[in-house]
Amino acid sequence: MDSLIIKGGIPLEGNISISGAKNAALPIMTTALLTDKLSINNIPKLTDILTMKKLLENLGSIVTVTDHQDHLSMDIDSSNINNFTAPYDIVRKMRASIWVLGPLLSRFSKAKVSLPGGCAIGARQVDLHIGVLQAMGANIDVDHGYINATIKGRLKAVHFVFKKISVGATINAIMAATLAEGETILFNCAREPEIVDLCHCLNKMGAEIDGIATSEITIIGKSSLKNTNYSIMPDRIEAGTYMMAAAITKGNLNIYGINNNIIENIVLKLIEAGIKVEPIDNGLRVSYVDRLNPVDVHTSPYPGFSTDFQAQFMSLMTLCNGSSTITETIFENRFMHVPELCRMGANITIKGNSARVHGVPFLTGAEVMASDLRASVSLVLAGLAANDTTKIHRIYHLDRGYQTLEKKLSNCGANIVRITGDTV
Ligand SMILES: CC(=O)N[C@H]1[C@@H](OP(=O)(O)OP(=O)(O)OC[C@H]2O[C@@H](n3ccc(=O)[nH]c3=O)[C@H](O)[C@@H]2O)O[C@H](CO)[C@@H](O)[C@@H]1O
Numbered sequence: 335m336d337s338l339i340i341k342g343g344i345p346l347e348g349n350i351s352i353s354g355a356k357n358a359a360l361p362i363m364t365t366a367l368l369t370d371k372l373s374i375n376n377i378p379k380l381t382d383i384l385t386m387k388k389l390l391e392n393l394g395s396i397v398t399v400t401d402h403q404d405h406l407s408m409d410i411d412s413s414n415i416n417n418f419t420a421p422y423d424i425v426r427k428m429r430a431s432i433w434v435l436g437p438l439l440s441r442f443s444k445a446k447v448s449l450p451g452g453c454a455i456g457a458r459q460v461d462l463h464i465g466v467l468q469a470m471g472a473n474i475d476v477d478h479g480y481i482n483a484t485i486k487g488r489l490k491a492v493h494f495v496f497k498k499i500s501v502g503a504t505i506n507a508i509m510a511a512t513l514a515e516g517e518t519i520l521f522n523c524a525r526e527p528e529i530v531d532l533c534h535c536l537n538k539m540g541a542e543i544d545g546i547a548t549s550e551i552t553i554i555g556k557s558s559l560k561n562t563n564y565s566i567m568p569d570r571i572e573a574g575t576y577m578m579a580a581a582i583t584k585g586n587l588n589i590y591g592i593n594n595n596i597i598e599n600i601v602l603k604l605i606e607a608g609i610k611v612e613p614i615d616n617g618l619r620v621s622y623v624d625r626l627n628p629v630d631v632h633t634s635p636y637p638g639f640s641t642d643f644q645a646q647f648m649s650l651m652t653l654c655n656g657s658s659t660i661t662e663t664i665f666e667n668r669f670m671h672v673p674e675l676c677r678m679g680a681n682i683t684i685k686g687n688s689a690r691v692h693g694v695p696f697l698t699g700a701e702v703m704a705s706d707l708r709a710s711v712s713l714v715l716a717g718l719a720a721n722d723t724t725k726i727h728r729i730y731h732l733d734r735g736y737q738t739l740e741k742k743l744s745n746c747g748a749n750i751v752r753i754t755g756d757t758v
């Protein structure tokens with residue numbers, strides 16, 4: 335398994351271009367199952383994308399990929415779907431695989447999908463995905479680790495209230511409702527920008543979705559959708575991560591290809607921490623000024639502070655002038671970076687779902703173990719700021735979510751090297 339060696343203490347300076355959003359590209363790739371042909375542009379080069387490609391091909395889609403150096407485009411032909419099973423071997427690698435369920439069921443009236451894997455950050459149930467599809471008339475049982483879903487004819491429109499806000503279940507429900515019979519209204523929906531991107535793509539395919547970006551979404555079902563093309567939005571989580579890299583290394587970075595609108599939640603917290611964030615042409619400039627103030631955050635669904643920023647923000651707060659409290663409200667097991675940060679000299683204590691971070695004057699390099707995706711990148715941030723050398727083991731999750739991370743960082747002065755096939 336690969337590892338990373340980082341010699342820290344270098345303020346990052348330069349330009350970083352943001353890639354397409356993983357968490358928009360993945361559901362948009364599954365919408366290709368709702369029609370014959372979909373062309374998608376600005377897809378990031380990530381292992382999760384290749385896993386999704388493999389999954390679609392396994393179902394019978396023909397996926398033609400063009401490599402444009404800094405991104406991919408794909409022509410996905412799903413006119414001959416001949417398999418309705420998403421197997422464990424592919425699905426276990428990635429949570430997003432669950433998004434083939436809604437499209438397969440609504441277009442082909444059947445789907446068998448292994449219970450998904452992904453980052454091990456909590457129980458991550460699928461009851462809401464199943465509940466909304468059952469309310470649309472599907473017969474669903476979970477047996478031997480698989481979700482088996484069938485419907486006689488088309489799914490039926492429904493008025494459905496999600497008892498908890500879920501990004502994934504909102505996405506599955508919207509996709510399923512586009513080909514259901516009648517007008518579906520979904521209440522208490524997630525409002526993440528990636529869901530907005532998905533809805534824009536679906537409307538371009540001929541769907542009729544209203545209330546986009548609100549918690550109440552109306553979908554008028556169609557008998558079929560049409561072929562189209564769509565370009566993926568920029569990755570706000572990648573952008574926020576590099577903004578925090580600028581802050582933690584006392585550097586300054588121009589982050590290109592992102593606008594303030596969709597990352598305001600992290601921008602406001604960085605400003606509160608004393609970091610300067612200015613709009614520039616097609617991006618934002620992020621600069622360390624003279625100190626890092628302690629800032630409390632608690633994660634919540636968008637437009638709140640995203641759980642996907644929590645680990646990186648905690649790394650930043652390890653060096654603040656004072657103490658900050660970071661509360662995780664979305665996932666029950668998303669503090670796996672804490673013991674690793676403590677190995678590097680951080681002073682963090684966990685009580686329930688809150689971490690109290692007492693700022694220290696410096697971090698020291700150490701050998702650490704990466705766990706989930708954002709925990710992994712939080713250790714990269716800590717390593718970039720630390721004195722001496724940090725070795726991060728088991729970094730495969732990083733390749734799921736950060737396109738050419740080492741290249742983007744070393745272009746800005748970081749000393750970061752990948753060891754391929756490290757045995758430790
Ligand atoms: C590929 C992708 O886009 N992943 C994102 C997605 O994950 P994901 O779609 O898995 O996250 P959800 O929004 O569904 O999960 C939120 C909470 O709801 C719970 N829940 C969810 C579904 C369900 O059927 N039952 C249930 O109880 C989960 O356990 C969790 O506690 O949104 C998360 C929250 O913003 C992000 O951290 C992930 O990066």
Ligand SMILES: C=C(OP(=O)(O)O)C(=O)O
Nearest residue numbers: 429430452453642707708
């Ligand atoms: C948690 C994440 O991914 P997944 O939902 O695929 O595990 C993430 O993108 O931070």
